[in-house]
Amino acid sequence: QQQRxxxxxxxxxxxxxxxxQFSYGTSGFRTDASLLESTVFRVGILAALRSIxxxxxxxxxxxxxxxxxSDNGVKVADPSGGMLTQRWEPFADAIANAPDxxxxxxxxxxxxxxxxxxxxxxxxxxxxxxMGHPNQQRLVFVLFCFVSFFRFISVSFIxxxxxxxxxxxxxxxxNILLDGAPSSEVLLGRDTRPSGKLLVSASxxxxxxxxxxxxxxxxxxxxxxxxxxxxxxxxxxxxxxNSYYDQLLMSYRLLFDCIPPGVSDxxxxxxxxxxxxxxxxxxxxxxLKARLSDLKIEARNIGAGVLNKGVxxxxxxxxxxxxxxxxxxxxGARCASLDGDADRLVYFYILSDSDKIKLVDGDKILTLxxxxxxxxxxxxxxxxxxxxxxxxxxxxxVVQTAYANGASTDYLKxxxxxxxxxxxxxxxxxxxxxxxxxxxxxxANGHGTILFSETFLCWLDTxxxxxxxxxxxxxxxxxxxxxxxxxxxxxxxxxxALSGMLxxxxxxxxxxxxxxxxxxxxxxxxxxxxxVKVIDRAAVVTANAETLVVKPPGIQEAIDVETAKYPKGRxxxxxxxxxxxxxxxxxxxxxxxxxxxxxxxxxxVD
Ligand code: NG1
Ligand code: ZN
Numbered sequence: 001q002q003q004r005x006x007x008x009x010x011x012x013x014x015x016x017x018x019x020x021q022f023s024y025g026t027s028g029f030r031t032d033a034s035l036l037e038s039t040v041f042r043v044g045i046l047a048a049l050r051s052i053x054x055x056x057x058x059x060x061x062x063x064x065x066x067x068x069x070s071d072n073g074v075k076v077a078d079p080s081g082g083m084l085t086q087r088w089e090p091f092a093d094a095i096a097n098a099p100d101x102x103x104x105x106x107x108x109x110x111x112x113x114x115x116x117x118x119x120x121x122x123x124x125x126x127x128x129x130x131m132g133h134p135n136q137q138r139l140v141f142v143l144f145c146f147v148s149f150f151r152f153i154s155v156s157f158i159x160x161x162x163x164x165x166x167x168x169x170x171x172x173x174x175n176i177l178l179d180g181a182p183s184s185e186v187l188l189g190r191d192t193r194p195s196g197k198l199l200v201s202a203s204x205x206x207x208x209x210x211x212x213x214x215x216x217x218x219x220x221x222x223x224x225x226x227x228x229x230x231x232x233x234x235x236x237x238x239x240x241x242n243s244y245y246d247q248l249l250m251s252y253r254l255l256f257d258c259i260p261p262g263v264s265d266x267x268x269x270x271x272x273x274x275x276x277x278x279x280x281x282x283x284x285x286x287x288l289k290a291r292l293s294d295l296k297i298e299a300r301n302i303g304a305g306v307l308n309k310g311v312x313x314x315x316x317x318x319x320x321x322x323x324x325x326x327x328x329x330x331x332g333a334r335c336a337s338l339d340g341d342a343d344r345l346v347y348f349y350i351l352s353d354s355d356k357i358k359l360v361d362g363d364k365i366l367t368l369x370x371x372x373x374x375x376x377x378x379x380x381x382x383x384x385x386x387x388x389x390x391x392x393x394x395x396x397x398v399v400q401t402a403y404a405n406g407a408s409t410d411y412l413k414x415x416x417x418x419x420x421x422x423x424x425x426x427x428x429x430x431x432x433x434x435x436x437x438x439x440x441x442x443x444a445n446g447h448g449t450i451l452f453s454e455t456f457l458c459w460l461d462t463x464x465x466x467x468x469x470x471x472x473x474x475x476x477x478x479x480x481x482x483x484x485x486x487x488x489x490x491x492x493x494x495x496x497a498l499s500g501m502l503x504x505x506x507x508x509x510x511x512x513x514x515x516x517x518x519x520x521x522x523x524x525x526x527x528x529x530x531x532v533k534v535i536d537r538a539a540v541v542t543a544n545a546e547t548l549v550v551k552p553p554g555i556q557e558a559i560d561v562e563t564a565k566y567p568k569g570r571x572x573x574x575x576x577x578x579x580x581x582x583x584x585x586x587x588x589x590x591x592x593x594x595x596x597x598x599x600x601x602x603x604x605v606d
Contacts, residue, residue, distance in 0.1 A: 003178060003211055004105050007045070007167070010209045011101030014041040014202055022096035024089045026425035026577035028075025029096060030064050033195035040074045040199045042095045042104070044186065044206020045167075047076050048213040050088065051184035053176045054079045059230035060207070061223050062190040062199045066277070066314035066339040069307040072195045074203065077187075081231025081493025083427040091170050098166060105167050184213040187233070189226035191280045191341045192303065196220070222280050222342035224496030231493040241287075248499055249291055251489035255506040256294050258478045258485070270514075271296035272334050272505065275323045277312030278305040279340035281497060288498060295505055300325040313339040313346045313446045313497070317362075318529065322355045334515040336504075337446075338497040344446040345497035347504065349515050360519050363400070363408035365504060366442035367521055369450055370398055370417060372507045373438055373486070379479035380463065394456050397436035399429045402547050402572050403444045403529075406587050411522040421545040425577060426495065447495040452487040460484055482510075525568060526591040528598035530584040532605045537575035540582050540605070546574040555604055562600045566593045571601050 016038040022029050029039050043060060051058040059077030067073070076084040076092075084092070098104045171178060186207040190196035204215035218226060221241065229239035237243065274297055276282035282302025289297050301311045301324060308315065310324040316337040323337060328350065335357075336347045347360035373396060397418045400409060404421075412419050418436075422428035426447060433439025437456040442448025460483055467477035489506070491499045508518060534540075541551040549556040555573070563569040566588040573584050582605045586598035 006211070007105055007209050008101045010205055011038075011041065011104055013205075014038040015101075016097075016099065022093065024084075024092040024096070026427070027065060028061075028073055028084075029092075030067060030071060030073030030578055033064075033070060033072035033193065033199070036072055036074065036195075036199055037202045039096045040203040041206035042098070043074045043076060043092065044203035044208075044215070045104075045210060046088070046092055046095055046206075047186045047203075048184055048207040048210035049171065049174075049176050050076065050078070050084070051186055051213065052178065052182075052210070053174055055182055055184075057185045057187060057230055057233045059187045059189065059226050060203050061226045061341075062188070062193075062196050062203065063223055063341040064191075064193065065223070065341045065343065066308050066312055069193060069309070070195075072193050072199055074199070077227045077230045077493070079230065079234045081227045081234075082430055083494075086427060094166065094170075103166060178211070182212075184210070185233075186213060186215050187218055187226060187230055187239070188215055189218045189221045189223070189229075191223070192220055192283075192307065220280055220283070222284055222496070222498065224343050224491050224494050224499070225284075227493035228491050228496070245288065245291060247488055248288070248502060251485040252292075252502045252506055253294070254485035255482060255489065255503075256509065258482050259510050260475070260478075270334060271298050272336060272501075273298045273300060273326070273330060274501070275300055275311055275316070275325065275335065275337040276302045276342075277315075277338055277340050278303050278307045278309070279312065279338070279342065281338035281340075281342035284342060284498060285338075295502075308340045311337070313337040313344040316348055316357065317346050317359060317445050320357055320359050322350055322357055326350065328353060336501055338501075339446070342497040343495050345495075345500045345504075346446040347515060347518075349519075358519060359524075360515060361405070361524075362442040362444045362446040362448055363404050363524075364519065364521065365446065365500065366398065366400070366440055366448060367408060367411060368504060368507055368518060369440050370396070370412060370415065371521075372510065373440070373450070373483070374415065374417070376479040376483050376486075377438075379475055380483075382476065392455075392459055394437035394459070396438045397433065397440070399432045399439060399441035401429065401443055402545055402574075403585055404442075405444060405524045405527060406568070406570055407522045407525045421547070423542075423546050424574065430494070442495075446497070449492060449495045449500070450486065450490045451492055457484075457487060460487075525570075525587045525589070526594045527585065527587040528591075528594045530598045530602045531576070531579070531581040532584065532602050533580065534575075534582050534605065535580075537580055537582055540573065540575045542572075542574050547572050549573060558604050559601055562597060562604075566597050569593070569597055571597050573601055573605055 014037050017035045020035055022039055047058045047060045056079035058079060062074050064071040064073040078084050188200050188204060190200045200217060207213050207215040225244055228244055233239040274285055276285055276299055278301045282299060285299045316323055331350050331352050335349060338345060348357040350357055398412050399420050399422060401424050402421060409419055420432055422432050429441040433441040433451045437453045439451045460480055464480040467480055471477055489499055489503050542548060543550050559571055563571045569588045571586040573582055576583050584598050584602045586594050586601060588594040588597055
């Protein structure tokens with residue numbers, strides 16, 4: 001009861017905006033920041049419940065990533081450091097959309113029910129006193145009984161429907177032991193948006209409204225840093241920014257020390273120019289730079305300009321033009337772009353005398369990582385110790401979405417790699433990649449990472465120890481060390497622009513490659529992305545990793561007819577998970593053909 005009144009009291013300080021329907025999409029809740037206070041408060045409650053249920057630390061990040069600065073958002077990091085379990089998403093929707101504080105804890109419906117009956121009784125008395133004849137009084141009484149009965153039945157029905165989604169029942173259904181629960185903890189973080197501070201404070205109040213829960217505000221940090229901290233804390237590892245950087249820098253150093261002799265080191269002296277999207281990455285990259293002696297970085301757009309406006313990974317990937325703060329004088333330089341919360345990374349270089357860039361996207365980063373890991377596994381396989389213990393063959397898998405450029409998928413398959421497609425959204429890619437000993441996943445937009453299974457890491461540790469005693473310093477032992485270092489450098493909780501960037505840099509140095517050499521691995525097929533504003537994006541239903549439209553009927557057939565007109569044509573449409581739009585993607589042999597195909601598919605949606 002005490003818990004109930006605390007909740008109602010606090011929740012009434014955060015009334016939800018009227019007429020807004022929230023949906024926990026591919027990246028949590030995201031909308032205009034002014035509409036989010038009640039939602040973040042309620043997600044705070046959700047995070048606390050998840051922490052109690054799992055007996056572990058849970059994370060809550062306030063960010064709207066690459067969206068405009070006036071937007072904000074909130075998402076939950078599960079104890080593994082990954083996304084909130086999909087099983088809880090309907091609960092997130094229900095709690096965010098509960099119309100008022102009482103309905104969060106299921107009291108309003110009961111009160112409504114009583115109020116209805118009281119009103120009926122009152123009307124009955126008024127009507128009866130106005131009538132003289134006993135037959136009329138009897139008739140009114142019978143009518144009163146009927147009306148009240150049906151009111152009661154319908155209100156109870158609504159009440160029972162409501163029961164499915166609100167707190168009391170969710171707690172029971174999920175077996176969350178509120179009484180005597182061990183202490184629970186939620187780590188909070190936010191990006192640099194001005195609205196973030198207030199929203200974090202609301203989410204902290206939400207989390208601590210569940211008795212026994214502590215909310216630990218980690219301040220301004222990148223989304224991947226928060227995910228990393230959650231994962232680390234639950235593994236008993238120190239979860240601070242310092243320890244994050246220690247781990248990144250130590251493993252980068254290890255990779256650096258394992259660069260094969262005789263490799264050209266031209267790259268080493270070329271600085272990397274990083275567009276930080278005027279977001280949280282700016283400050284963080286400055287911290288990283290201060291501790292990096294082997295890599296020269298020049299950070300631009302570090303926070304003075306408007307967040308994500310004409311800058312950042314999303315802008316560069318979608319528009320394929322030079323971001324703000326870059327120009328012809330950067331011709332030939334190796335450049336990278338982070339997004340607003342630094343979980344996406346793309347590379348690019350500037351084509352002379354124009355605002356056009358050559359994009360080196362998430363697919364190319366994935367390909368670079370896959371080649372490097374494949375090479376190390378190949379070197380290891382040649383080692384006697386590994387041959388002697390060949391009962392275990394680590395399985396390397398690559399996960400992409402339908403947005404991956406067709407040329408990248410073909411190239412990866414030609415390398416003999418297993419390539420799987422999943423629907424858009426990190427939660428799907430991550431889940432699939434976790435099925436492999438080494439699973440590499442990337443979205444074309446630059447969000448991705450590498451996952452190493454515990455079995456693989458144990459095996460690798462043993463091999464490394466064996467090699468240390470028999471052939472220390474050999475190429476085989478270095479290959480084992482490189483893989484171990486990679487598993488430490490890359491953020492295994494979630495895609496991380498900073499750790500991904502250091503791994504790209506280490507691999508380029510390892511092979512002595514320039515960005516041009518890297519980009520030549522394969523030629524992207526020209527592609528076009530469009531979005532069509534729609535009233536109900538849910539009307540479009542897809543299958544086969546979003547490559548086929550199931551509903552409305554007839555659309556897929558029409559897309560097939562259009563696609564067949566273009567050599568190497570590929571085209572699909574899907575409802576966005578973050579905006580009220582249907583996205584269109586088309587690919588073909590020429591840019592003109594890709595544009596035409598995208599336009600004709602967009603007309604089918606309009
Ligand atoms: P939606 O709006 O569902 O397409 C976008 C990106 C996703 C992912 C999420 C989360 C594209 C085409 N889609 O999702 O890849 O990054 O945002 O931020 O880039
Ligand atoms: Zn992001």
